[in-house]
Amino acid sequence: MEKQLKDLSALTNYQNRQVILNYYQDEDLLYQRDGFHFSSIQLTETALTFIKSDGIAITIELKTYPHSYINTAFQNYYTLKNNQNVLEIYFP
Template identity: 50%
Template structure:
């Protein structure tokens, strides 16, 4: 079940974790997967900035997605959609 997400500052509560990014195209085709550890997340509008331990920042723009939701069937799981494309963001347990 999905619940609409409007306030992206919810991501700033995640600290010292891992994140997994799954990118899908039409017909649930997983075309890209990424994952990394981070210390903090800062939200600037519709951009997530992940700060890593080594001081590097990973920028994740969400501007291209027209809908955002929390997947309440799974803990710490978020879905961003634009037509038939989607990004699923998952924070595994520490």
């Protein structure tokens, strides 16, 4: 089950841990998977940025995924969507 989120500010509470990013095309075709450790998450009006301990930043433009959800069946599991694509964000 998914519940729509009004904002992604809850993600900024995650620090010093691992994240898995699964990118889907047409909601079913997994075309990219990234997993990495990060130090912190920064959220602005336009982007969600994972800051790694070496200073490298991984940025997700929020205009690309205007709809955000939390998965109520799994802990630490978020979904960003647009009309065709999905980005799953999971904190194991």
